[in-house]
Amino acid sequence: MSHAATLPAPRRFVLPHRLRAWTRRSPLAAAGVLLLAAFALLAVLAPLIMPYDPVAADAAAVLQAPSQAHWFGTDANGMDVFSRVIFGTLYAFAIALPAVALAILVGVPVGLVTGYLGGWTDEVLMRFFDALRVFPSIILALAVVSAAGASVVNVVLVLGLLDAPVFARLVRSEVLALRSGSLVECAVATGNPVWRILLVHLMPNTLQGTLAQAAVRASWAVRLSTTFAFLGLGIQPPTPEWGAMIRQGAEYMVTGQWWIGVFPGIALILLSLALNMTGDGLADLLDPRRRSAG
Amino acid sequence: MTRVVAELAGLDMRFGEGAGAVHALDKVDLLVHEGEVLGLVGESGSGKSTLGRCLLRLLQPTGGRVALDGDDITDWPERRLRKLRARMSMVFQDPWSALNPRMSIRRLIEEPLKLHTQLGRAARRTEAERLAERVHLAAAQLDRTPAELSGGQLQRVCIARAIATRPSLIVLDEPTSSLDLSVRAGILDLLGELRAETAVSMVFITHDLATLRLIADRVAVLYLGRVLEEGPTEAVMDRPAHPYTQALLSAHLPADPRERPKRIRLEGEIPSPLDRITGCPFQTRCPLVEKQCRIGRPPLLSAGPGQTAACVRLIDGSNRIAA
Amino acid sequence: MSLLEVSDLHTHFVTRDRDDRIRTARALNGVGFTLQKGRILGLVGESGAGKSLTVTSILGLLHPPARVVAGRALFQGRDLLAMSASERSALRGNRIGFVVQSAKASLDPLARVGEQLVRVQRAHARRSRREAMERAEAILAAVSIPDPKRRLAAWPHEFSGGMAQRVVIALALVNEPDLLIADEPTTALDVTVQAQILDLLSAAVRGRGIGAIIVTHDLGVVAQYCDDVAVMFAGSVVEQGPVAEVFPRPMHPYTQALLAATPERLRLGAGLRLGGPPPNLYALPEGCCYRLRCDRSRDVCRSAPPLAQVGDQRAACHFAREPAEAEA
Numbered sequence A: 001m002s003h004a005a006t007l008p009a010p011r012r013f014v015l016p017h018r019l020r021a022w023t024r025r026s027p028l029a030a031a032g033v034l035l036l037a038a039f040a041l042l043a044v045l046a047p048l049i050m051p052y053d054p055v056a057a058d059a060a061a062v063l064q065a066p067s068q069a070h071w072f073g074t075d076a077n078g079m080d081v082f083s084r085v086i087f088g089t090l091y092a093f094a095i096a097l098p099a100v101a102l103a104i105l106v107g108v109p110v111g112l113v114t115g116y117l118g119g120w121t122d123e124v125l126m127r128f129f130d131a132l133r134v135f136p137s138i139i140l141a142l143a144v145v146s147a148a149g150a151s152v153v154n155v156v157l158v159l160g161l162l163d164a165p166v167f168a169r170l171v172r173s174e175v176l177a178l179r180s181g182s183l184v185e186c187a188v189a190t191g192n193p194v195w196r197i198l199l200v201h202l203m204p205n206t207l208q209g210t211l212a213q214a215a216v217r218a219s220w221a222v223r224l225s226t227t228f229a230f231l232g233l234g235i236q237p238p239t240p241e242w243g244a245m246i247r248q249g250a251e252y253m254v255t256g257q258w259w260i261g262v263f264p265g266i267a268l269i270l271l272s273l274a275l276n277m278t279g280d281g282l283a284d285l286l287d288p289r290r291r292s293a294g
Numbered sequence B: 001m002t003r004v005v006a007e008l009a010g011l012d013m014r015f016g017e018g019a020g021a022v023h024a025l026d027k028v029d030l031l032v033h034e035g036e037v038l039g040l041v042g043e044s045g046s047g048k049s050t051l052g053r054c055l056l057r058l059l060q061p062t063g064g065r066v067a068l069d070g071d072d073i074t075d076w077p078e079r080r081l082r083k084l085r086a087r088m089s090m091v092f093q094d095p096w097s098a099l100n101p102r103m104s105i106r107r108l109i110e111e112p113l114k115l116h117t118q119l120g121r122a123a124r125r126t127e128a129e130r131l132a133e134r135v136h137l138a139a140a141q142l143d144r145t146p147a148e149l150s151g152g153q154l155q156r157v158c159i160a161r162a163i164a165t166r167p168s169l170i171v172l173d174e175p176t177s178s179l180d181l182s183v184r185a186g187i188l189d190l191l192g193e194l195r196a197e198t199a200v201s202m203v204f205i206t207h208d209l210a211t212l213r214l215i216a217d218r219v220a221v222l223y224l225g226r227v228l229e230e231g232p233t234e235a236v237m238d239r240p241a242h243p244y245t246q247a248l249l250s251a252h253l254p255a256d257p258r259e260r261p262k263r264i265r266l267e268g269e270i271p272s273p274l275d276r277i278t279g280c281p282f283q284t285r286c287p288l289v290e291k292q293c294r295i296g297r298p299p300l301l302s303a304g305p306g307q308t309a310a311c312v313r314l315i316d317g318s319n320r321i322a323a
Numbered sequence C: 001m002s003l004l005e006v007s008d009l010h011t012h013f014v015t016r017d018r019d020d021r022i023r024t025a026r027a028l029n030g031v032g033f034t035l036q037k038g039r040i041l042g043l044v045g046e047s048g049a050g051k052s053l054t055v056t057s058i059l060g061l062l063h064p065p066a067r068v069v070a071g072r073a074l075f076q077g078r079d080l081l082a083m084s085a086s087e088r089s090a091l092r093g094n095r096i097g098f099v100v101q102s103a104k105a106s107l108d109p110l111a112r113v114g115e116q117l118v119r120v121q122r123a124h125a126r127r128s129r130r131e132a133m134e135r136a137e138a139i140l141a142a143v144s145i146p147d148p149k150r151r152l153a154a155w156p157h158e159f160s161g162g163m164a165q166r167v168v169i170a171l172a173l174v175n176e177p178d179l180l181i182a183d184e185p186t187t188a189l190d191v192t193v194q195a196q197i198l199d200l201l202s203a204a205v206r207g208r209g210i211g212a213i214i215v216t217h218d219l220g221v222v223a224q225y226c227d228d229v230a231v232m233f234a235g236s237v238v239e240q241g242p243v244a245e246v247f248p249r250p251m252h253p254y255t256q257a258l259l260a261a262t263p264e265r266l267r268l269g270a271g272l273r274l275g276g277p278p279p280n281l282y283a284l285p286e287g288c289c290y291r292l293r294c295d296r297s298r299d300v301c302r303s304a305p306p307l308a309q310v311g312d313q314r315a316a317c318h319f320a321r322e323p324a325e326a327e328a
Helices: A015-026 A027-049 A082-117 A119-134 A137-146 A152-180 A183-190 A192-203 A208-230 A242-253 A259-286 B048-055 B078-082 B105-116 B119-134 B139-143 B151-163 B181-197 B207-213 B233-238 B241-253 C052-058 C085-091 C114-122 C129-142 C161-173 C190-210 C218-223 C251-260
Strands: B004-015 B022-033 B037-041 B063-066 B088-092 B169-173 B199-205 B218-223 B225-230 B301-306 B307-309 C002-016 C021-035 C040-044 C065-073 C098-099 C180-182 C211-216 C228-233 C236-242 C307-310 C313-316
Touching: A015 A027, A027 A082, A027 A192, A027 A259, A027 B063, A082 A119, A082 A152, A082 A208, A082 A242, A082 A259, A119 A152, A119 A259, A119 B037, A119 B225, A137 A152, A137 A208, A152 A183, A152 A192, A183 A192, A183 B105, A192 A208, A192 C052, A192 C218, A208 A259, A208 B301, A242 B218, A242 C052, A259 B233, B004 B199, B022 B037, B022 B048, B022 B063, B022 B199, B022 B225, B037 B048, B037 B207, B037 C052, B037 C129, B048 B169, B048 B199, B078 C085, B088 B151, B088 C098, B105 B139, B119 B139, B151 B181, B151 C114, B181 B199, B181 B207, B199 B207, B218 B233, B218 B241, B225 B233, B225 B241, B225 B301, B233 C040, B241 C190, C021 C040, C021 C052, C021 C065, C021 C129, C021 C228, C040 C052, C052 C065, C052 C180, C052 C211, C098 C161, C114 C161, C129 C161, C161 C190, C190 C211, C190 C218, C211 C218, C236 C251
Parallel strands: B037 B199, B037 B218, B088 B169, B169 B199, C021 C236, C040 C211, C040 C228, C098 C180, C180 C211
Antiparallel strands: B004 B022, B004 B063, B218 B225, B225 B307, B301 B307, C002 C021, C002 C065, C228 C236, C236 C313, C307 C313
């Protein structure tokens, strides 16, 4: 007797089909990814796209409204806002990506270990994280950055460490879910050392959730880092960073030069939206319970 | 009698403390002999799974002694137990959650070899293929992931892992309960083959006495953390001494309409393990209960060759329930 | 007139796969059986055979993407599948009682047991609270719940598994239905409690002279409690008939294999027929759905099997009339 006919037809990977299926299942994620890709492209190609040097002051073209020559107008130093917004994308990524990477690097191991060990280690660390969360993160971050000195590296460090508990909690809850099945017990019974249980059996099974969360947290990091710059911490003008530009633009809002602050603001909103949509969509796609036909 | 592979002496297991404490195992004595299949049968709350886990030291008992191959392993730390795990293994009820979904079947079967033997890459590969063949898995399935296999096939993978290091003891915790009838038969058949071919001892945990008749040499009946009856399978099945064993056997529904077993109707349900009972744990449901049953813990009395039961009414032979 | 007559019932699951192709799982492929008043039918099969789905299809309890695409289910002469949703729900809980596997999950955790029993009565009949409460007490007593008057005021979480299942049976019976459907009513219970519940269920059905369907995977339950049996495989009833005829002389190879795998008949190492992979509902073979697992399969099995009938026993197999080799 042959079982061949009962096996499902071999699934060939057809990229256009797969993409269309994803788009249908989560149009939000598709839009997010598209927008995110556009921003990434902007960041990479910034030197090629920018019509002007983003930090070249031009005394002859100060506070010009959007025009053919300057699409987004110019600021008080006569710098081209369009070029600065594009270049700012680079800063947004340069801060958000390392910050999230740091948060994952710290948070994931902590979540793995506390979830696996349980007991008082778990209690102490989780209470500590709870305490951290009670503080408004902005105020805590502000305090630390102003104390430690406002450099890009410090901003990245603070954002990364502040966000580590989010990943720790996420991974811990996934580890607890895995523990409720027999995966961990089976690994112990087979004679796995603890490090192998953590790295081979638990971590790969928590990666999906981490990945989805990473995009959402990157959005948070972008917003917070621009907030810092807006408040004058971290990156200082005239560096083309969105937060710093919005701060500068705010001063001119009342006098009618709206373009200085509004364009970087829109860029910020779009990028943070793109990251959020990507994250939500990924969570949707990766969640096996929401997967209808496998 | 043959060599003793595993021994539990006065094993006690409590979860929690104070009023909320659950006494999962209450001074259990049990021997597992070389090459035998010991069936552990019990309903929910009997402590049968806890017992299996104490035997493999996946749990640290709160009292008593666990020994494997003569070594007292009761207080061994996990670091020391790890090497010992080559000599004892476990098969779980739910193969879907026991196997790492991100590993291929090949890696899953090779894992115990990697952890416990000096075999090189190529040798491990060959050995994994031999093991797969031993449990009747097709070679093509080695490169699949668990999600692509059926429950019965996954349970075969678990068995291949369990026998990979040629252990002296395998604990099987309800290995067929989550499987369909026709698949279940194949797994039991495989275990029967292993029993015939190797000297491995197996502890087969189940709630189904009928399955034990097929596979077990000896049976121990657990109820609320105590062994109420123990003996050769045939003897316990055909001449159950303890009233609980009699009731449990009579509750089985034969898949043959011509067979109408006389049923012992038990009142009520298994008491919560939170409630402490002095005397016989079965007193709340036993049709033969008398004053004596509520006083002291009934000792294990001989009920036949190799058969013992913890019922005071054994003394005057009034332990049979008239159906 | 039969109490329930199901014929040619087809239920499909239509979904899209990862490559956006439409996939149709043919979960039920022409299920048919009849139930007479005063009898208990056992609907038996392995996981994925479609036994629970048959019940939920008939009762109109399907959720998308599952959909009944064809079939009839005549209950007292009226087609349940052609009715409007409101007509059907007027029957459910009233003329048709339903008992599910997990009793705890089907009771409202925020209402006292008595209240739930009153609610289900007043949803279908004009009855005073007082009268409904009296009937609730009587039905709790009928399902052997001790001290029913006091238990009316109890919350669902205060009941043990077996007692909660009794309450669910009481809920299904309180409106004196003509048909009782129980989906795996004892699977979640301990063996010693299982017998109590099944005794109660069959006594209730026999005492009222109504019809009942017990969905189960346990052939022991069918053998001991049912009058008729319908054996399902891959969304079809492959064999049906009186238990007293089917169990001693199964005609379909699948029924034979299933019975041979019960602990009573199983002999280890006796070259038993191994269970093959579960049927792939997305690509069922043409002809007999069992032929890929059947050791008697031949070329003729590629065509749809005829319905062979011996007495009241019917089996869909080309070889149903040939004696099974080495059986019994």
